Amino acid sequence: MNRRPRRNRKSQAIRNMVEETSVSVKDLIFPMFLIEGQGKKIEVNSMPGIFRFSIDALLKEIESCMKLGIEAIDVFPAYPEQLKNATATESYNPDTFYLKGLREIKKEFPEICLMSDVAMDPYSSDGHDGLVKDGKILNDETLEILGKMALAQAEAGVDILGPSDMMDGRVGYIRQLLDENGFSETSIMSYTAKYASAFYGPFRDALDSAPKFGDKKTYQMNPSNSREALIEGELDLMEGADFLMVKPALAYLDIIQLLNTTYPLPIAAYNVSGEYSMLKASVEKGWLENDRAMIEMLTSIKRAGAKVILSYFAKEFALLKR
Numbered sequence: 001m002n003r004r005p006r007r008n009r010k011s012q013a014i015r016n017m018v019e020e021t022s023v024s025v026k027d028l029i030f031p032m033f034l035i036e037g038q039g040k041k042i043e044v045n046s047m048p049g050i051f052r053f054s055i056d057a058l059l060k061e062i063e064s065c066m067k068l069g070i071e072a073i074d075v076f077p078a079y080p081e082q083l084k085n086a087t088a089t090e091s092y093n094p095d096t097f098y099l100k101g102l103r104e105i106k107k108e109f110p111e112i113c114l115m116s117d118v119a120m121d122p123y124s125s126d127g128h129d130g131l132v133k134d135g136k137i138l139n140d141e142t143l144e145i146l147g148k149m150a151l152a153q154a155e156a157g158v159d160i161l162g163p164s165d166m167m168d169g170r171v172g173y174i175r176q177l178l179d180e181n182g183f184s185e186t187s188i189m190s191y192t193a194k195y196a197s198a199f200y201g202p203f204r205d206a207l208d209s210a211p212k213f214g215d216k217k218t219y220q221m222n223p224s225n226s227r228e229a230l231i232e233g234e235l236d237l238m239e240g241a242d243f244l245m246v247k248p249a250l251a252y253l254d255i256i257q258l259l260n261t262t263y264p265l266p267i268a269a270y271n272v273s274g275e276y277s278m279l280k281a282s283v284e285k286g287w288l289e290n291d292r293a294m295i296e297m298l299t300s301i302k303r304a305g306a307k308v309i310l311s312y313f314a315k316e317f318a319l320l321k322r
């Protein structure tokens with residue numbers, strides 16, 4: 001035997017030397033939930049360890065994350081039902097708690113990379129990502145609302161906008177509007193290949209944003225398809241996206257790899273709520289080891305080709321690496 005692959009595994013020092021992929025805290029974006037009010041920190045039932053914070057508590061939490069080396073966050077608002085309506089007008093009300101919160105975050109931490117979603121669902125009384133008419137989700141008619149939302153968020157200081165509704169023509173429309181209004185430096189991370197997945201359940205609990213009727217299959221992708229992701233990637237690239245995102249991550253590692261080998265843009269992957277909760281539930285039962293499984297999950301996503309990972313594990317991972 002002149003080939004013995006085990007020689008490269010014989011000590012920690014050699015294993016470290018030949019290690020191809022390692023996740024850094026700098027690769028991560030931490031998704032966080034903002035609620036209205038003061039002095040609130042409420043755990044999400046289906047996501048142990050993840051909280052919905054009012055702005056005062058969120059600012060403290062962000063500070064502690066930054067001390068651990070986290071440089072990027074994605075903030076989602078959880079709106080009470082009475083502030084939602086069919087046209088999501090609250091999404092661009094300059095006095096709404098979410099936009100005020102984004103401004104405060106950027107004022108307090110100007111160096112942070114702040115991301116936000118551009119889609120109607122957190123503000124929609126229908127719980128859908130677009131305007132609804134006769135049970136159909138409208139494509140083009142929704143653009144005007146998304147445009148107002150995008151400008152309001154850019155104005156509030158957001159660094160990366162994430163058009164997340166998986167409908168057509170979003171990136172080009174938002175890019176042009178941003179440029180015309182003096183926001184040529186605001187980036188776009190497109191939810192390029194976002195699948196109609198069962199793994200978003202806990203997130204919809206966190207936001208109370210589950211669709212009031214039907215599902216999202218006429219806009220989010222069919223989990224069976226990969227070639228369609230190439231069309232989405234090409235459009236986003238041409239329309240001016242700065243990052244292409246795949247979502248969820250773990251059941252779609254092949255899609256991450258496909259986009260990474262096809263397009264020269266950095267690929268992001270969203271390690272979604274269900275992927276987080278699945279591990280937490282097993283850990284509560286004593287069936288899996290939290291830290292090892294978490295590192296293995298994040299490493300697999302990076303190994304597949306994601307340069308950026310949005311993950312609810314970000315803070316825990318950063319604590320572990322400290």
Ligand code: PBG
Nearest residue numbers: 119121164199200203272273274
């Ligand atoms: C909606 C949106 C969703 C997530 C991020 N943005 C859910 C959905 O499409 O219903 C899910 C994130 C997660 O599950 O962690 N625009």
